[in-house]
Amino acid sequence: MKIATWNVNSIKARLPRVQEWLADFAPDVACLQELKCVEDAFPRMEIEDLGYNIAVVGQKTYNGVAILSKHQMTVEMSILPGDEGDEQARYIEAVVEPSGEGGRPVRVASIYLPNGNPTRTDDGSDHEKFTYKLAWMDRLVAHARALLRGEDAFVLAGDYNICPTDIDVYAPERFADDALCRPESRARFRALLNLGLTEAFRALNPQGQYFSYWDYKAGAWQKDNGLRIDHLLLSPQAADRLDAAGIDKTPRGKEKASDHTPVWIDLAA
C-alpha cells in the first residue's frame, strides 16, 4: 500500500499538479497539508473523479489538512487532542480499510506541524509562535503514546517543520536558531522516535543528504538549497511492513510547483 504526504501550499492553486500526481503516482493514501481553504471550498469532485475518498479539515486562508484514500476510510480525529482552544486546522486521522483479500487496516494521520518562526520576540523571550510549536509537539508525543497502546499499524505523515539532524539542512549554520532546527524542536521529534516510532525514509536511507522542501526565494530549487522536513513516522506494526520509501522530486520541478515535494512509503499488504 503506497502512502504519501505532500504539502501542496494551497489546493486551489495546486489542483492541476495534484491531479496529475494522483493520476501518475496513484498512491493508495495521500496526506495533504496547507490546503488554505475551508472544507466547502475543497475541489471535491475533481479529486473524487480520480477514485479517491476524501476527508478534510479546512480553515480560511491558512493551514488545512486532508486525507485522500482509494479505500474505505473512517475519520477518527479532526483535531490533535490536548488543547480544546486550538482552532488551527493541522490534524486529521482516519482508519483506512482495504477491501479484498489480505488487506489489513492502517491508521493514517495527516499532520501540519506549526512552523514555529520567529523563535524570539524583540525583547529576546520565546515568541508565541515557537512556544505554540513546542506545545503542539508535546501534544503529538502524548497522542502517539496513546495510539501505541492500541498496537495497530499507524502512520503519522506530514509536514513536521523539523529537520531531524544537520544532514537534513543544506546550510546548517544558517538554520541554527531556526525553529525547524532548534534543539527544543529536535528533542521533541526524537521523543517521538524514542517512543518506538520509525522515521521511514531515514530508516531505509541511513546516510546521505536528501530534501523535501526548497524555498521559492533566491533560486533555492535551482541551487538545491533544500531541507528535509516532510516525514512519515511508523508504529512498530507498520514498520514491520515497510518495503520502500522515497522522495519524488518531479513535482517540485514543474510550473506552478508547491515549495514541497511528495514523500512516500510502500507497506506490504
Place this chain on the structure above:
DNA sequence: ATGGTTGCGTAGCAA
C-alpha cells in the same frame, strides 16, 4: 544584500 518568492486577498501576514 536584513535581500529573495508565492498565496491569499486586495494590506499585510505566513511560510
